[in-house]
Amino acid sequence: xxxxxxxxxxxxxxxxxxxxxxxxxxxxxxxxxxxxxxxxxxxxxxxxxxxxxxxxxxxxxxxxxxxxxxxxxxxxxxxxxxx
Amino acid sequence: xxxxxxxxxxxxxxxxxxxxxxxxxxxxxxxxxxxxxxxxxxxxxxxxxxxxxxxxxxxxxxxxxxxxxxxxxxxxxxxxxxxxxxxxxxxxxxxxxxxxxxxxxxxxxxxxxxxxxxxxxxxxxxxxxxxxxxxxxxxxxxxxxxxxxxxxxxxxxxxxxxxxxxxxxxxxxxxxxxxxxxxxxxxxxxxxxxxxxxxxxxxxxxxxxxxxxxxxxxxxxxxxxxxxxxxxxxxxxxxxxxxxxxxxxxxxxxxxxxxxxxxxxxxxxxxxxxxxxxxxxxxxxxxxxxxxxxxxxxxxxxxxxxxxxxxxxxxxxxxxxxxxxxxxxxxxxxxxxxxxxxxxxxxxxxxxxxxxxxxxxxxxxxxxxxxxxxxxxxxxxxxxxxxxxxxxxxxxxxxxxxxxxxxxxxxx
Numbered sequence: 101x102x103x104x105x106x107x108x109x110x111x112x113x114x115x116x117x118x119x120x121x122x123x124x125x126x127x128x129x130x131x132x133x134x135x136x137x138x139x140x141x142x143x144x145x146x147x148x149x150x151x152x153x154x155x156x157x158x159x160x161x162x163x164x165x166x167x168x169x170x171x172x173x174x175x176x177x178x179x180x181x182x183x
Numbered sequence: 184x185x186x187x188x189x190x191x192x193x194x195x196x197x198x199x200x201x202x203x204x205x206x207x208x209x210x211x212x213x214x215x216x217x218x219x220x221x222x223x224x225x226x227x228x229x230x231x232x233x234x235x236x237x238x239x240x241x242x243x244x245x246x247x248x249x250x251x252x253x254x255x256x257x258x259x260x261x262x263x264x265x266x267x268x269x270x271x272x273x274x275x276x277x278x279x280x281x282x283x284x285x286x287x288x289x290x291x292x293x294x295x296x297x298x299x300x301x302x303x304x305x306x307x308x309x310x311x312x313x314x315x316x317x318x319x320x321x322x323x324x325x326x327x328x329x330x331x332x333x334x335x336x337x338x339x340x341x342x343x344x345x346x347x348x349x350x351x352x353x354x355x356x357x358x359x360x361x362x363x364x365x366x367x368x369x370x371x372x373x374x375x376x377x378x379x380x381x382x383x384x385x386x387x388x389x390x391x392x393x394x395x396x397x398x399x400x401x402x403x404x405x406x407x408x409x410x411x412x413x414x415x416x417x418x419x420x421x422x423x424x425x426x427x428x429x430x431x432x433x434x435x436x437x438x439x440x441x442x443x444x445x446x447x448x449x450x451x452x453x454x455x456x457x458x459x460x461x462x463x464x465x466x467x468x469x470x471x472x473x474x475x476x477x478x479x480x481x482x483x484x485x486x487x488x489x490x491x492x493x494x495x496x497x498x499x500x501x502x503x504x505x506x507x508x509x510x511x512x513x514x515x516x517x518x519x520x521x522x523x524x525x526x527x528x529x530x531x532x533x534x535x536x537x538x539x540x541x542x543x544x545x546x547x548x549x550x551x552x553x554x555x556x557x558x559x560x561x562x563x564x565x566x567x568x569x570x571x572x573x574x575x576x577x578x579x580x581x582x583x584x585x586x587x588x589x590x591x592x593x594x595x
Contacts, residue, residue, distance in 0.1 A: 121247040
């Protein structure tokens with residue numbers, strides 16, 4: 101699992117789902133304002149990421165994430181819990 | 184209250200034999216088929232392997248990037264043809280009272296492709312994995328609502344689902360609503376995207392699809408003695424219908440006037456038409472009465488290429504026009520396009536408008552052997568120039584849902 105690039109995978113899932121160029125997505129991009137992700141899109145994104153990473157993403161994490169980095173950090177922490 | 188006059192001022196079409204009105208019309212005049220082997224899914228195990236599949240269609244050219252993945256393919260066709268029709272009409276929506284602009288689209292099957300994909304997800308991965316957009320992507324009215332959202336249309340917004348007659352009724356009901364002042368402008372048409380393994384297989388099971396797979400271009404052969412079923416197709420068409428004075432005030436180009444419409448029911452059988460064509464004759468007569476006409480210059484027939492439909496329609500035309508039926512040019516553009524279910528009537532309305540504009544009748548291709556039961560002039564294999572003032576278009580759906588539309592050359 102460690103060889104999966106979390107940041108790149110999250111960006112690719114968003115790009116595919118939103119039908120936009122992956123290079124336009126930055127870690128600081130705002131999910132709603134910059135990328136146009138709505139609440140339904142957030143659920144779709146969560147399904148895709150759960151399949152990619154083999155983990156469960158909580159509804160809280162989906163709805164509280166503001167920028168791409170929030171999603172990346174959440175997944176990273178799930179994959180590599182501290183302590 | 185007096186009925187108002189309604190004209191066609193914009194055309195958008197996506198069909199197997201052409202995307203956009205220019206390419207589409209060129210294919211129809213040249214007798215070019217859009218039928219080929221299905222490549223969008225595996226037809227292994229079916230008797231039929233051919234369809235009117237729309238190729239080289241990129242939805243991103245016609246709608247915002249973020250809409251593309253949020254809608255089913257049938258909505259892609261609706262949004263694409265709406266954009267084409269609006270651009271063609273040169274109507275400036277920013278100058279319109281949007282509450283007077285509506286959208287009425289026919290669709291026999293709705294978002295059947297996404298429905299099928301999500302059924303697989305439900306069974307393979309579990310119902311908890313169903314896409315949150317299932318309901319709004321699958322709903323038939325997704326197409327009219329997405330068009331309304333795209334252009335901010337606030338008038339009547341609906342989808343009419345009457346199987347293979349949906350597109351004809353979509354145009355007809357929009358015509359009525361403008362006639363009776365419910366709105367001034369309407370995006371009217373029909374769309375369907377039935378080329379999915381489940382839907383294709385379902386039509387195969389019904390034994391209505393042609394098995395003439397080789398060559399695919401010769402599978403759809405309306406009125407020909409050896410016809411053996413229709414060729415399933417996908418696509419769509421939207422026409423901008425406009426109240427006459429509204430169009431005249433802005434110096435719009437007028438393709439044709441819609442002057443007659445009728446819809447009825449055969450109340451006979453869910454799949455089989457009345458072989459005498461009584462209900463088909465009645466709906467044509469009602470449309471002629473609505474248009475105050477007795478004769479017609481050209482009929483764009485429903486003519487699907489099934490034994491039953493083409494024979495019943497021929498009998499119905501004879502019942503309506505008597506001996507004059509033998510002098511009346513009739514053609515089936517489904518011979519080139521295939522049968523696009525809810526899109527068919529709207530695509531054929533585009534054919535009628537362009538036939539009037541170009542004073543040209545497209546052919547029925549693949550007509551080789553005369554059927555004693557179908558003995559009229561089907562404009563076989565080659566189109567022809569003709570003086571066309573009036574055109575009748577038939578749409579007959581499963582469940583005996585029927586509609587006839589009558590178009591007239593605009594003489595302004």
